[in-house]
Amino acid sequence: MSLKAFEQAWIESLLNPGDRHWHQLTTSERASLEALSPETLASWREQAQTQRRDLLATALPRRIRQLLGEAHSADLLAALQNHPDLPPQYPRHELISFVLNQLLSVPTLSMPHLRDLVSYELAAVRLVFFGLPQAAEPLKGPRLAAWARLIRLGEQFPTVLESLNQGHPVDDLPDMPTRRFLLTRDFGGLRLETLPPGVLACLERCDGSRPWSELSAEVMAQQTLREDPPLGEWLEHFLRRGVLLAPSTNSSD
């Protein structure tokens, strides 16, 4: 019996317990598979189901589970258990992203703050702080580091997040209006920061192609209120933290 046939039997036993018509196999391979005892196949299936259940349970972020409640969480995981596209355990971000994206497609799971929380968790899982130095295009101006991004969430979301982090029930808060936040995953973990609108507008323009002075002038021309501290002073703050990467003169101007 070839390895291929053996693996095929294993997959078939997981996907189609009642179906003994294995495709893409030679006649002799198929005969070999027919000879495997039903107990063997049942044992494979049982093991696989347990493993998948455990794996999925680790992929549903704690805060999502808390917001959904145990019953909804269990239903969701049960529904995903036999999904043919379930990614492997490593890398973890693929598995978590898969579960979160599937969650969003379940209409019965609609509830306040869920969409925001899923956006937050998806963004968080994709931000990677650690890494070996990478080659990058020469910069003409500041650019957001790979571990920082802007995200649009409900204005009250930080309060919701704090409740979830503390394990408390979520207050009945509106999830509108929305605003932008800076989300970072750095040495100290995840951080959601509320910043003045002008600063956020500058950060949004930081694609490495233009100096900060040009970006901040553009933003100031569009808004009536002056930022305090002035926009120019924020550059040093973000450079020092590494949130912004800049040309090697350490100045974007």
Add this chain to the structure above:
Amino acid sequence: MSSGIVSPRHLHFTDLLALLPWIPAGPICDIGCGNGRLAAALAAYGLPVTALDVERELIAHNRQRYGEDIDWVQSDIRNYRMQRESYAAIFCLNVFPFIPNGERARLIGRLKAAVRPGGLMVMTGLSERDPAASTRLARSANRVSILPTGVFASGELPSRFQDWELLFEYEGPAVLSCVKENAPHEIVELVARKPQPAKAPQLSALPALGVGLSWAPGSRLVGADFLELPADGFLELEDDSALARLSRQLPLIPIAQTLSLGTPGLRADGYLEALARLLARCDSPWWSASLAFSRAEGWEHAGHQPLPATEEALETVKQNIRALRRLISTPLLLDLPMLNRMFRHDDMEPATFLRHVAEEADCGIVLDLSQLASSPDALSRLERLPRERILQLRLNADQLRTQGPALQLAQNLIQRSPVRALSITPDTGADLPELLRQARKLLRRHP
């Protein structure tokens, strides 16, 4: 060695922190630690740090601010004794401006020798193009040199590390906080990794670890000699800090759960690289994987489906292990789940299959006695195994307490094989000290 990234920008402090998961196990030396910020971050991550500075006041201040977890040393690096291959990483940031040119080569040689194989060197300094080089700094004590003190010639730093793997190089402008003027300087920076020896340690030279425990979330570890760890739960970079702390408490033996040695072609999704990094972080004397397949056509299952004991499977596994060795030199112990099962399509007995793989791919064997003991002819199956390669046994707590077939098998194996480690899976509410005492007694009976 491979050429590094010639970067268009210099290193930020955060770039240094982002490197930490790639520093293998072992102490780190921060030379010219200054205000201690980097040393404090390294220690907060869970790494053992020696921080050195020539300024007595700085060291006293840092000790007061950051505490005694860091080994603060007031010394001139030129007078500081460093053992060969004693550090997993050396950070030497902006120290060379203060080192006379004539002493630079010797000092770099000493620092290179002090890094362990696989360890990192992060070195920065001023380049000869620096505007302050010829005026601000003292002239070299070495009169042969025409360069000012402590200035690297263009291309000098990478060339001094040409026998290492260069991960990052930069030569260009930057503002340096250590040099008081706020004007841009011309600097050089390098991150390099010392090559690893290609040859793996001999199985016969593996250390005797004693009695260990299988890891579970929230496990108590007190008293164990080592911990058997599911590698798949610790492969992500974000897990590295926790792993660094754990590996400082006791030796770790990782189990690669979804390696799938039986699948033709090894995983190509970064899993193997992550596993190699994890093994370097833990400095594990060995690791283990099942002779099984856990992936097929995108399906993954950590439950280890046993391979058919066929010639084809044998060749597949041997080929996979040979490919693994190019990336991971840490010795591998093989586990064969369901050693007592037999498929009618098998070309040989499972034990014979395991013997062939172990001998032909030069691997050790770890035996899970909880499964094996259920077979009435377990002893005769064991006779087919190469006894000299059985280096680790697994028992569950209940089997250790009960005078049954598993315990008898363990006694037999400990007597006749060079068993280096016995790992116990504790049950809920187990009296851990008593369990470890019994296991040690078993292991000592036949040293």
